[in-house]
Structures are given as C-alpha cells and as structure tokens.
Amino acid sequence: MSYRAPVEDMLFMLRHVAGLDGVLAQGGHDMAPEDVSAILDPAGKFASGVIGPLNRIGDRQGARLQDGVVTTAPGWREAYRAFVDGGWNGLGARPEHGGQGLPNLIAAACTEMWNGANLSFSLCPLLTIGGIEALAQHGSDALKERYLAKLVSGEWTATMNLTEPQAGSDLSLLRTRAEPDGEGRYRITGAKIYITYGEHDLADNIVHLVLARLKDAPSGTRGISLFLVPKVLPDGTHNDLRCSGLEHKLGIHGSPTCSMAFGDNGGAIGWLIGEENRGLACMFTMMNSARLNVGLQGVGVAEAAYQQALDYARERRQGRAPGAAEPTSAIVAHADVQRMLLTMKASTAAARAICYLTAQALDAAEGPEGKAANDRASLLTPVAKAFSTDIANEATSLGVQVHGGTGFIEETGAAQLMRDARILGIYEGTNGIQAIDLVSRKLPLNGGATVQAQIATMRRVAEGLLKDGSDAFGTAPARLREGIGSLDRSTSFLLKALASNRPETALAGATPYLRLFGLVQGAACLAQAGLAANAALKGGDTDPAHAGRIALARFFAENLLTAAGGLEQTVIGGAGFLDDAASALAS
Structure with missing residues (x-):
C-alpha cells in the first residue's frame, strides 16, 4: 500500500x-x-x-x-x-x-x-x-x-547534539567540554549518543549543533553553551569528529542514529552560538521547532496506518455482517472494525488540527497578536507533540489489529509503522516531560489567562454547535460542553495546586491532564470542521466529504471525548498514589 x-x-x-x-x-x-x-x-x-x-x-x-x-x-x-x-x-x-x-x-x-x-x-x-x-x-x-x-x-544538513551516555533528559549532567583556542574558536571534546543523521552520505557537509561546557562554567543547566561544529571546516579539511557507532533500533531503520566522538586528536573546532553559558536557550529554539514537527510526524504516521488498514479492511473477507446476503463480508462491514477505523481516522484528524493550530499561532506571533499568539503557541506545543505522538502509537497498534494475524507479519508493512511510531513519544523530550512542561510552565502563563483564553475559544465552538441544532451532530454539543467543563475544572485545580506550593499534586496529574486537553481541543476542532461542512451543505455544496466530516465530529465526541470525565477525576483526585508508590513498588 x-x-x-x-x-x-x-x-x-x-x-x-x-x-x-x-x-x-x-x-x-x-x-x-x-x-x-x-x-x-x-x-x-x-x-x-x-x-x-x-x-x-x-x-x-x-x-x-x-x-x-x-x-x-x-x-x-x-x-x-x-x-x-x-x-x-x-x-x-x-x-x-x-x-x-x-x-x-x-x-x-x-x-x-x-x-x-x-x-x-x-x-x-x-x-x-x-x-x-x-x-x-x-x-x-x-x-x-x-x-x-x-x-x-539542503546542500548541507544539520544535527542536534544533546544526549550523552550518562545524561539523557537531564542535561545538567552533561560532560562534553569546550575550550577557547585563542582565535575566536573553541575545541570541543566529548561523546554524544542518539544523534539522528550524525553521519550520512546525503550531503557533503553536516553542521552539528553541540551542547558543551566551558571551563569554570556554572553547574547545572546554567553552565551550558551551544557550538556550531561542522564536519568539514571552511578550509575543506575534515574536523576532529567521527561517527563511532550506529544504534540497532526497534524502528526507523533507514535513519542513521549515531554515536558521535568529538576531539580524538585535540578537539573538534567549533564556534559559539549566542552567549557563553546561555546555550540551552538557543537550543530550545531548535527543540521547540522539532517538537511541533515531531507532532506532525505522529499525524503522518497515523494517517499512513489508517490508509493501510482501511485498504486491507475493504479487501479482506471474513464472517458475515448482519443483514449481508453473501456468506462472507469485507471486514470493513463489521461494527468493531468500523469502530477501530473511525477511532484511527478521527484521532488522526484531531491531532492534525492541533498541530495546525500550533503552526498558525507561530505565524500569528509575527503579526499584530504578537506576544499573545506566541504564548498560545507555547501552550499548544507540548500538546501537539505529546497528544499527536500518542495517537500515532495507538493508531498504528489499531492498524495491526485490523490486519489481524497478517498485521503481525512484517511483509504487510503494518508492523513497521507500529515500530517506527514508538520512538515519537520518546525523542525531542519524552511525552511525560511534555506533560510536565504543560502543567508547570505553560498553564501559569499570564496568571492562567492564556489557557483560559484557549478554553474560551472551545466554548465558542460548543455554542456554535448548539445554535446549528442539526440532528446530524447527535449528542456532540452536549458531550463537547461536558468535556470543556472537565478541562476547565481540571485546569483550575492544577493552577491552585501550583499556587499553593503543591507541585507533586500537579505533576501527578500532568499526563492525564495533557490527554484531557488534547481530547477536548481535538473535539472542538472537529466540531468546527463539522460546522463549516454543514454550512457548505446548506449552501448547496454537494461534496460528499462534508457529510463525512460531520460524522467524524460526532463519532469523536460520542465515543472518544467521553473519557474526559474520567480523566478529570484522575487529575483532581488521583494523586493519592504518591503516598503508596514506594511500598507498592518495593517488590
């Protein structure tokens, strides 16, 4: 396929x-x-x-x-x-x-x-x-x-060199060193791991952006600087760096994931980017861009899995669907297969919309909205990354399930999508880190005004559904209003927990809160698309895709958004596990 x-x-x-x-x-x-x-x-x-x-x-x-x-x-x-x-x-x-x-x-x-x-x-x-x-x-x-x-x-390519064997997500443990050479350059010495396309044959030069510490730099993340370290120096000679190994991975086999060694022979030559000891702020420019794009990776892989599963379900015949005349039916006619396929399609569309909203906010930040749009992009970025990549893992797993036993066989390609998707929730900041970022840094923006403004936009969509009054939306208006209520109450709870110096309570609910945010925002986006589709139909547009968009909004609200109430309960009342975690995990 x-x-x-x-x-x-x-x-x-x-x-x-x-x-x-x-x-x-x-x-x-x-x-x-x-x-x-x-x-x-x-x-x-x-x-x-x-x-x-x-x-x-x-x-x-x-x-x-x-x-x-x-x-x-x-x-x-x-x-x-x-x-x-x-x-x-x-x-x-x-x-x-x-x-x-x-x-x-x-x-x-x-x-x-x-x-x-x-x-x-x-x-x-x-x-x-x-x-x-x-x-x-x-x-x-x-x-x-x-x-x-x-x-x-694209004549040259770039990499991001953060991770080291002893320092995964905790960059305060970083050991790679940089020393000035007296000529406005620096000598970089150290080792990095998990460097995507750290070495390859697609381009003549690779520009490595490398985090390293200067001598006598402050401890922790405050003492990290960013350096540009090219594979090929301006004079045409090869820099003192090399690929020391390739990782053997669960998926993304075509992408070379490299271990990199810098400074075997005196130090790789690099140039400072930004200010000394302010490298993490510079690198986060790259990471924030990558986080939205990783969310888009999740959307793309989920879409591919849905397409493959749909094609297979239309061809594979097994069992007789209720009311069917023939002894066997294409499995797409069976209710449970339809449920799986619609879950894949609706979740992917919701993730797509959230990523697009994030990109739109970045564009709007360059216009009259300025800071407000930039804050909105900051709020949405961890949701775009984590929700979309979670959806990719779920959709690719459902894709294998739709294929049945053949999905477990490599030749169909469904298993590859599932293997490839698994990394998406891990790199560029694990999805747990995205949830922590959302709750501890993004919700408090402007005293909570940014998140409340975003919730207000969701409410306006819900009001639009009520005004539309079309039977085609079923109970979606009520489900969306309930979901927004759960999100609003959960947001207030977390903001109060942070304000009252109970960070552990807020962090315990961070991951379910991010899921809740993604579900409600995704439902609002699909409802907005459904409203536009319904308006087009009322205006005489006969495109059959419009009816499908309305049906997708209804399915998401009535079958997936229903999890919102349970997630609210987990966010607000689920932190009790912290008291018992040590004993529960003791054996």
Missing part, C-alpha cells in the same frame, strides 16, 4: 479550523487560499511517488557504517537530491536566507506529508529545519553568512 497525501482534508482543516485565510492576509503573501493547493498537490505527489516507495527499502536494508562512513539505503541519495532540487527544504525559511518564506502553517502540512510517506527519510530535513531556526535567531552574522544559505537549500 502506498501512502496518499490527504490533500483535500488537509486544505479543509487549514482553512476552516486553522485560519489559513487570515495567515495569508496578515503575512502579505502573494497567494489566495485556493493557491495553496498548487503547493500541496505536488508535495503530495513527491511524498507518495518518490520517498514513499523507499520506506520499506529503508526499513529492510537500513543505514550501514563501515570504516567510519555511513551509507544510507539504496535510492535515498537520489531522492534527497530530488527533494533539494525541488526546493522543498527551504519552504518556511526566510527569503533573505534563500528560503521561500511560506507560512509555518503551509510548511506544517508538507512536513506531515513527508513523514506520512517515509518517516526515516524525513528526519534528515526535519533536523535541518531546527538548525536553520537556531542559527538564524542566535548565530553571529559571520556564521549566518557561512552556513545558512547552504542549510536552507
């Missing part, structure tokens, strides 16, 4: 939920909303026709390390060259750096497609995008002049 970019559904979500029209008007872009399809259509064809067919090849053959050289799977170099030549690498980069300057919202849709077609391949440009943003915001003019244009074009 080949991935098919759902361009029409994406465009509908962009326009009627994420506010594409306003983004284009605000940014002064010389295009109408209808013109966006001229970008997404060829992007979808590239995804399905060029990088999609390489997905299984990458999984089966993977990347290989020999004599310090990493070779990607057959066909990947040619596909990457086509990606770069097509101008896809620099969609969202600023024109002054050689990019196309398109809104984050349009770039987000394309990112979803690349990853739906081939997650392992798409990790390379994803990391480069983050490197571009970090360098553009924090790099010196000299570094920008030397590196930005080649990164934007």
Whole structure:
C-alpha cells in the first residue's frame, strides 16, 4: 500500500479550523487560499511517488557504517537530491536566507506529508529545519553568512547534539567540554549518543549543533553553551569528529542514529552560538521547532496506518455482517472494525488540527497578536507533540489489529509503522516531560489567562454547535460542553495546586491532564470542521466529504471525548498514589 497525501482534508482543516485565510492576509503573501493547493498537490505527489516507495527499502536494508562512513539505503541519495532540487527544504525559511518564506502553517502540512510517506527519510530535513531556526535567531552574522544559505537549500544538513551516555533528559549532567583556542574558536571534546543523521552520505557537509561546557562554567543547566561544529571546516579539511557507532533500533531503520566522538586528536573546532553559558536557550529554539514537527510526524504516521488498514479492511473477507446476503463480508462491514477505523481516522484528524493550530499561532506571533499568539503557541506545543505522538502509537497498534494475524507479519508493512511510531513519544523530550512542561510552565502563563483564553475559544465552538441544532451532530454539543467543563475544572485545580506550593499534586496529574486537553481541543476542532461542512451543505455544496466530516465530529465526541470525565477525576483526585508508590513498588 502506498501512502496518499490527504490533500483535500488537509486544505479543509487549514482553512476552516486553522485560519489559513487570515495567515495569508496578515503575512502579505502573494497567494489566495485556493493557491495553496498548487503547493500541496505536488508535495503530495513527491511524498507518495518518490520517498514513499523507499520506506520499506529503508526499513529492510537500513543505514550501514563501515570504516567510519555511513551509507544510507539504496535510492535515498537520489531522492534527497530530488527533494533539494525541488526546493522543498527551504519552504518556511526566510527569503533573505534563500528560503521561500511560506507560512509555518503551509510548511506544517508538507512536513506531515513527508513523514506520512517515509518517516526515516524525513528526519534528515526535519533536523535541518531546527538548525536553520537556531542559527538564524542566535548565530553571529559571520556564521549566518557561512552556513545558512547552504542549510536552507539542503546542500548541507544539520544535527542536534544533546544526549550523552550518562545524561539523557537531564542535561545538567552533561560532560562534553569546550575550550577557547585563542582565535575566536573553541575545541570541543566529548561523546554524544542518539544523534539522528550524525553521519550520512546525503550531503557533503553536516553542521552539528553541540551542547558543551566551558571551563569554570556554572553547574547545572546554567553552565551550558551551544557550538556550531561542522564536519568539514571552511578550509575543506575534515574536523576532529567521527561517527563511532550506529544504534540497532526497534524502528526507523533507514535513519542513521549515531554515536558521535568529538576531539580524538585535540578537539573538534567549533564556534559559539549566542552567549557563553546561555546555550540551552538557543537550543530550545531548535527543540521547540522539532517538537511541533515531531507532532506532525505522529499525524503522518497515523494517517499512513489508517490508509493501510482501511485498504486491507475493504479487501479482506471474513464472517458475515448482519443483514449481508453473501456468506462472507469485507471486514470493513463489521461494527468493531468500523469502530477501530473511525477511532484511527478521527484521532488522526484531531491531532492534525492541533498541530495546525500550533503552526498558525507561530505565524500569528509575527503579526499584530504578537506576544499573545506566541504564548498560545507555547501552550499548544507540548500538546501537539505529546497528544499527536500518542495517537500515532495507538493508531498504528489499531492498524495491526485490523490486519489481524497478517498485521503481525512484517511483509504487510503494518508492523513497521507500529515500530517506527514508538520512538515519537520518546525523542525531542519524552511525552511525560511534555506533560510536565504543560502543567508547570505553560498553564501559569499570564496568571492562567492564556489557557483560559484557549478554553474560551472551545466554548465558542460548543455554542456554535448548539445554535446549528442539526440532528446530524447527535449528542456532540452536549458531550463537547461536558468535556470543556472537565478541562476547565481540571485546569483550575492544577493552577491552585501550583499556587499553593503543591507541585507533586500537579505533576501527578500532568499526563492525564495533557490527554484531557488534547481530547477536548481535538473535539472542538472537529466540531468546527463539522460546522463549516454543514454550512457548505446548506449552501448547496454537494461534496460528499462534508457529510463525512460531520460524522467524524460526532463519532469523536460520542465515543472518544467521553473519557474526559474520567480523566478529570484522575487529575483532581488521583494523586493519592504518591503516598503508596514506594511500598507498592518495593517488590
């Protein structure tokens, strides 16, 4: 089964939920909303026709390390060259750096497609995008002049070097060292692990962004600096760095995950990005970009799993569905299979909408909304990353289930999607860390005003459902109002816990709260899409997809959003496990 970019559904979500029209008007872009399809259509064809067919090849053959050289799977170099030549690498980069300057919202849709077609391949440009943003915001003019244009074009690629063997998510334990060499440069010595595309054969140079400590730097995360350490130095010589190993992983086999050694022979040469001991702030520019894009990875993989499961369910015949005349029915006719498929489709659409809302907020932050939009993006980013990647894991697991025994067999490809998706909730900050970030840092923004404003937008959608009054929405208006109530009460509880210095109570409920937020926000987005679809039908538009959008909003509200009440109870009353955890885990 080949991935098919759902361009029409994406465009509908962009326009009627994420506010594409306003983004284009605000940014002064010389295009109408209808013109966006001229970008997404060829992007979808590239995804399905060029990088999609390489997905299984990458999984089966993977990347290989020999004599310090990493070779990607057959066909990947040619596909990457086509990606770069097509101008896809620099969609969202600023024109002054050689990019196309398109809104984050349009770039987000394309990112979803690349990853739906081939997650392992798409990790390379994803990391480069983050490197571009970090360098553009924090790099010196000299570094920008030397590196930005080649990164934007894709001629060179970028990496993020944070993790070390003894320091996973806790960067305060970082040991890699940097020493000034007296010529405005630094010598970097240390080891990093889990470096995506740390070495490969797709580009002539790799620009590593490396966290390291200067001598006598403050302890903890306050003493970390960020350095640009290229594989090939400006004079053409190879820097003192190497790939010391490739990880053997559960999934994403086509993506080389490298162990990197810096400074075997005196220190790899690097240049400071930003200020000394302020590197974490610079790196978070890259990480925040990556977190939204990882959420989009989750959407893409979940969409691919849904498409494959739907195709299989339409072909596979087993059992007789109620009322069927033939002795066997396609399994898509069975109620439980329909439930699984609708869960996959509705959850994926909800995750897509949340990611698009986040991208829209980033675009709006550059306009009149300014800080308010930036705060909204900050609030939504951990939800976009964690909720969407949780959905990817659930959807790919359901995809295997729809396939039955054949899903457990590698040849069908359903198992690969499940294996590939598993990393998404782990890298770029585990989903538990995203929940902690949401509750401890993002809810208190502006005294809670940012989250309350977001809840207010959900209430307006619920009011729109009530005013619409269409029977097609079933009990969705009531379910959405109940879900918003659960979210509102849970938010107030957590804010009070933080204000009264009970952080452990708030953190105990962080993960269920993030799930609750994602469910309610996703339900509101699907309801908004359903309202737009219903208005189109009333206006004489006969597109059959509109009825499907209404049905999807109803299914999500009546079958998935019903978990909101239980999640509220867990957030508000579930912290008691902290008193008993030690004894319960003692044996």
